[in-house]
Amino acid sequence: MKKRILALILVLALSVLPACGKTAEPVSTPETTAAPAEAATPAPTEAVLTGRAATNEINIGIAQDFDSLDPDTMTAAGTKEVMFNVFEGLVKPSSDGEIVPAVASDVVKSDDGLTYTFTLRQGVKFHNGNPVTMQDVVFSVERRWNSDDAAAILAALSVIDHLDHDDSTLTITLSEPSNEFLAAVMNAYILPADYDAQATAPVGTGPYKFVSRTVQDSLVLERFADYWGTPGKLDKVTFKILENAEGLVLGLQSGALDLVAHLSSDQTVQLNSDDFAIQEGSMNLVQALYLNNAEKPFDDVRVRQALCYAVDKQAVIDLAFDGYGIPLGTSMFPSFSKYYDDTLTDYYTLNVEKAKELLKEAGYPDGFEMTITVPSNYTPHVNTATVLVELLREIGVKATVQPVDWSTWLEEVYSNRNFQSTVTGLTSDNMTARKLLERFGSKVGNNFTNYSNKEYDEILSKALSETDDAAQTELYRSLERNLTENAANVYLQDMADLVAMRNGLEGLTFYPIYVLDVSTLSWAK
């Protein structure tokens, strides 16, 4: 008995050793023998490229998994970014920042700004083949208007007073005029009325239709042949999820991926320029050292200004981002060209003497200690904080970086406002400048920096109720100036969005919002 077990172990151990090589061998031969066989002759990436280019499909690498695919419960920006290709509202964003008709063929706004009339486009079909009817449209709009579902009201259409409709037109009457209304309609995706499997098998009207999804692994889209507008060029798009920065680079190098967006400059330098082209767009966010204005010493405007004089924005961009990025001086980025005031960018220029003087006046001749709390999963913000520590040392401020995980950051910093300073990027998800400015009103719920300025509050309430677009724009601009003059935060930059594309791919379009439009992509003939 004992001998047999002993013998068994030994036989197993010794005999499987050579056999192991054999089992590994056939595994590496079937189907895709092309790879090892061709490795000797042409460049192997070439073989992979012609493979997917020939079948007219691409693989796109994505750095985080998607959450629910149901528009009602979908909350992650990364999910919305991709499902933009599947879902459409009555109107949709264009790449130059306009709101253009989509499922509606025409939108008419009344002179008093209270009624909007949408004409249903003829011949629009859902991905399941059914035509879009007015019943579907009313269902979709009402869901966003008076739903019990917490997530569904995220793109709230709360200004709606009532809806009227016939077979081809929908008239929406508002309770008060709103310049943001169309942007909210854009996010109210048109969905089939009698369909409840959106979370697992989403159905929309966009240029690409959903095929399959494997949690933590991939999402597959296919061109929708019956699309009402300009159809997509690629037949099939597979999104591969690789949550690891190295994994994404390896995926590009190995030929598994053809396109990855939102790369950092140190990831892109690892790629061979013979195989990949790097395109630079902007992330459309306001990255800043956000200060808790209610906490000492940042309750003193002189201290905040001192920090602004001490921080050389270009140095941050050069040191932490290899020079990619657009310096900013206030809570607005250049894509919102109408609202963006470029003169504020250089309001504070590097001036160590002036900074020290301001600190002295404020009663901190020897500087002070401060903590920069950063979400550890956002490497760019962590790197920025590290550079800031060095820059602030020049004026005697001893800063330390405290990395926390994203959930902790959201709770402690963002919700509880229990922090001194933080580096993050604020954005606007609906093509309106309002979100970037409204959050600094002293009574506003998500004003996590506790910025409190009487003049700002007054201009803000005027701006929000203003219906004339030009006058509102002017008010928004004075809000921006107020933030800069009072040094609400140390504004840094609009971060660059670096996209690596395999050579031969073309047609990448950047949008002023966070979406990845795959319908314009194609392989060069």
Added chain:
Amino acid sequence: MSGALQYTAKRILLLVLTMILVSFLTFLAFELVSGDPARTMLGTEATEAQVSALRQELGLDRPFFTRYFSWLGGFFSGNLGVSYSYRQNVWDLIGSKLELSLLLSFISFLLIAVVSIPLGIYSYRFTGWFADWPRTTLNQLCMAVPPFFMGILVSWCFGIVLRLFTPGDFPGLRVNFAASLRHLFFGAICLSIPRIAMTVRMLRATVISEMNKAYVRTAISRGNDRKSVLLRHVLKNSMVSVVTFLGQTLAELVGAGIVVEQVLGIPGLGRFLVTSISHRDYPVVQAIVVLLAFWVVLSGTIADLVNQAIDPRLRITAGGGLT
């Protein structure tokens, strides 16, 4: 006979208790750590009202013990709940990940056992400075390389240069079984190299110390040849600690796969656990943690049983030998 029954009963009891304890501790840990699932899901754009509405929808507004016992009740009736972020049944989400992780662990374990046992046994012969230093250096190196670097190294070497697999393009077991297996095999290499080094070192040390014992000297002086003494007596005595160690390794492997899964793009359980923790997706975390606890206890039991088969002395004390 009653001993075996008693043993089984104790093991099962231990298993259930471990799982309950682990699930409670996980629940408690999430209660203590900051981070609100609703806020994490909705992000910076949502208002407080929207967050609290979602908290209510997810049942997070209920007191701690109510939530725990409702989870526990669901668990015992086979209902693991619905994932917060995916809005899908937890078991449906975990199933395919579990089979991948088990397969990865199994291949790694096979590699470890098959490579390290013969290496460990026969490396005892090569002693002395000249044989020692290259072996020790290689051994230390293999143990010291951090898993993410091993992952990058293997991907680069076998994936990019030799093109034996495509890092970042895991085909899926049902799509292309052979290619998936090959992908997993390279993942298993990353996982097993440091553990092979550890096992070899341990086995070698045990064999050397056994070989120096009096019974070996006696056996050899009675005319037995060295090899047969090694195989017949020394090995058997050395095996107990090795099997215990391999049992621990088996327990560790599923968790240890996290980094390798991330770098090589294998959609396994470890990776899913990490993402779910950062998303505060409690139902998924609870389910995976309990599965891992089950796995750890099971590995311990398997090692125990194998050891009892090898060494009869352990069988006598089996009733009390629960630790």
